[in-house]
Amino acid sequence: MEKNLNLSLKVWRQKNAKDKGQFETYKVNDISTDMSFLEMFDVLNERLIVDGKEPIAFDHDCREGICGMCSMFINGRPHGPKQGVTTCQLHMRSFNDGDTIVVEPWRASPFPVIKDLVVDRSAFDRIISAGGFISINTGNAQDANSLPIPKDDADESFAAASCIGCGACVAACKNASAMLFVSAKVSQLALLPQGQPERKQRVMEMVAQMDSEGFGSCTNTGACSAECPKEISLTHIARMNRDYISAELSSTK
Amino acid sequence: MNWVTKMFSSSLGQKFIMALTGLFLCTFLVIHMIGNLQLFKSDFGLAFNTYAVFMTTFPLIKVVSYLLYASVLFHAFKGFMLIAKNRKARPVKYAVQDGAANSHWTSRNMGILGTIILLFIVVHMKNFWYEYKFGHDVGYTAYIQDIHKDTLVSQAMEPTYTQVKKIEEVNYSNESGQYHVTIVKDLYKEVAVEFKEWWLVALYVLCMFAVAFHLYHGFQSAFQTFGINHSKFNGLIKFIGIWFFSVIIPASFAAMPLFFFFK
Structure with a gap:
């Protein structure tokens, strides 16, 4: 069994389309390497809800790589470091223990940010x-x-x-x-x-x-x-x- | 809107013009490089100087040269406009963007490389084109060829010497033999003098790297813009783009200032 990961996430938070937005840093611990990147966000969001905080809004639908909703710009690349995958198909084994991962929404004027990581396509x-x-x-x-x-x-x-x-x-x-x-x-x-x-x-x-x-x-x-x-x-x-x-x-x- | 205006103001049409002018400038580089190879001849610049007269007087070349100036300006101007438009398409930048993971750095820096080349063209035109046409530093030289013995002597004219025609040729003979005399503006000497300055040589060589990197992406990219992307031709386009336009051409140009500096 692989060792679970402790990670720092720098995530773009933006209340709505008009908000300026900024990065917030979150620590996530004990993340299984078999989780998908979105499942890792689910774990983080569960904790934010329990803590009474606003969960991070992100788009997702099929979670099998065909809906094209999971638009996350991860460490400077769309859908993260792997080729030929969507974010839901990106697994946490692609990262190392102690990594800091920067997650941003798509950036383009025709794709305005609706909230956090959700853009209007x-x-x-x-x-x-x-x-x-x-x-x-x-x-x-x-x-x-x-x-x-x-x-x-x-x-x-x-x-x-x-x-x-x-x-x-x-x-x-x-x-x-x-x-x-x-x-x-x-x-x-x-x-x-x-x-x-x-x-x-x-x-x-x-x-x-x-x-x-x-x-x-x-x-x-x-x-x-x-x-x-x-x-x-x-x-x-x-x-x-x-x-x-x-x-x-x-x-x- | 007129269909021509509509076509060339669309994003695809504008790229089409960039590719068209870019490839035209590539063909110019080929001619410019081949012509300038005459600088390497050991004839005190006779061939190069007569070539310079031909290039500045032959009507067809003159027409093409104005087309060329227009293309340089248009390619640069349109390039800057497209960069401004493309920047507007992403008003909020990424905090982290790993371009190296998905594209070649030359392709992401065409604007910077192009700007270096544009500034180089200004310096280069001032050094030679302006001096040749309007400057007072370029003097005349007489080349005296012995027709029978096939020997060549060059003799710089007085600095005050001037002539109406760009090239004067006369034949004369005396008891020592028959001679052919050519008197032309000595651009070759201007080249030789300018390229004794180490910083100018360094500038020229560095700018040829910008040309090499600009063409490494530019030549191949133009074909993609024209819609020519086919497994039967891609190998050839890539080969010409890399070996001819981004190695042989810039290396030959860079060799010219280096040749005169170390001569």
Whole structure:
């Protein structure tokens, strides 16, 4: 059995969107290395409640790495030190006894802090509403075999579709750019026949919405892809760059 | 809004212009480096000085050079604007941010590297471009080639000497042989004199490191911005970006001041 951990946590506390916020330091003792990072926060929050203090607000939902809610910037990296994981999949065995862990919310002007570690990511929803869909107005589902799709394209589309919209790409990017998210959502449809009718319009409108939300621009540092829990590839950003320019040049709008 | 304005004012369009001007500046570096290799010739600067006349008089080169000045200014100006915009996208900074864990440091410091290069261009233009075109320090030199014996002698003209055309060439012969005389502004000598200053040499060499690091990220990044990211070509783009643009080009440029300093 591994030795349990005693840790110092420096956590961002902010009462509401208007509050200035500051760091507070908490000691947590006897933390099992098998706990997830969120379970460690549960333990801390239980104690804060017992002590009559305000527990730390943080987002979480599925706790199995698919909801994309657990937005924590841990020791300078989104979702902490491991690659390809969300915060709920980060285990305390990734830390050492006596460590000080700094936990901050995502920092980006389109992601305003609601409380403590909770940010409002509805900017992503507005980008999806702008064009991240296909329009099927009526009728039954078609026979799947009537639409031949090359296996490679299907795989590539599926890889893009594995984006959970967690916002780690924006959080990691030095410019708070949303290019990886938007490009994944553009690519998953651009690669499939169902996405073709609205392909040009989609990329132009999603890029316009992304810009109006106030995200920064892409400088191809690759930090987004390196920190993405689903390891979405930079090739999707390249595809969106191509699609955007060719859509602007060739569309009638 | 006009579609062209709309396209180039979007975040993707602006990056597209950055990539386009950046790659254009890369092609300029190739020409500039190859041309300047003539500084290494042991001909008292004849080849280099006649090349300098060609570069400042040939109409096509003149047009391209104005396009080049515009690109430098645009690339720098747009770069600063994008940095300001990107800073605004994160008004509250992280207390701890571990950029080294997920990206190369050159890619995170393009603005600083670019600023160093911009300041270098100002110094460099003052040293040579301004002095050559408007300064009074660059004198004329006559090169006397013996056509039969294939020997070359250079003779600096009086400091007060001046001529209307940038290059004067005459053939003459006397009892000792046939000669071809070329009289040009001696930019080569200006280069040789300037690069005897140790601090200027040090500045030039250090700035070439900034060029190397800027292009290490910049060249490859431009292709990604154009949407060229494909397993068939990425190896070649990376190879050219690293070995040619961030090693051979800056090293060749750095070798020039060092050559004259130790000569």
